[in-house]
Amino acid sequence: MNHLQAFLIKTAATFLLLLIILGLLFQYTIGDVFILTLIIGVVSYLLGDLMLLPRTTNIMATISDFAIAMLITWFYLANITVSTTNVFFASFLTAIGVALFEMFFHRYMINRILHRKDDFGRISTLRYNTEISEEITPDPYKIKDEE
Template sequence: MKHFNILLFKFIVSLAVFWISLGLFFGGTFVEIISFSLLVTVISYFIGDLMILPQIGKTNAVVVDFFLTYTLVFLFGGIFFHSYLMIGWGSIISASLIAGSELFIHAYIMKNVKHTSRAKQRNFKPNFAFEFAEENEPDPNKDK
């Protein structure tokens, strides 16, 4: 049920973002806005939220979501739109607004959804990652 709520919230936010960035500024049709919202919601959720977020954290996952949204809108915008201005600026505006909303979505996910990969992950302490020592028996022929 939590996953459905997250998907629904992401879809509503994506719908609003694409309505602003593509519909309001560039006159995109309702079908284009719905298709981009659905595409970005599904791919961003499965790649960004389920696979990347538990591994690298909230901030880095927002950066990945920015580039993922930018790439998706840029690539599929070439199919739907015929203006390079609309594709370029629509991608940047959409990716920026989606990344801003993903901050709140990732905070909700980290707080309320337990990921299995996070539970199985060992604690990594970087203080003990490297060992520095001197040789016990240094070479007596070596000049210092």
């Protein structure tokens, strides 16, 4: 149920964002905006939010969501658009808007859906350190002295 709620929040916000950018600024139809919202929503939720975000940081997941939104929007708009509009600029603005929203949505996902926190109650970034000792190789003179 939590994943459904998160997906609906993501879909609604992405639809409003795409409606403002693509619908008002570039005069695309609501049907095109809705189809693009569903494609971006499903792909970025599965790849960015469920697969990449639990394993990396918010910044990495946001960069991947920017790339996903840019590529999907560019491919979709290039195939449905007459050559009178600048498809790259529309895709770039859409990807920036989606990435800005995703920065905040990822915090919601980490806190409410994934529950990824460390021992002190902070958001964990899963950066593990290795233990380093003083001696990398044994000193043969110390071994002889101990015998």
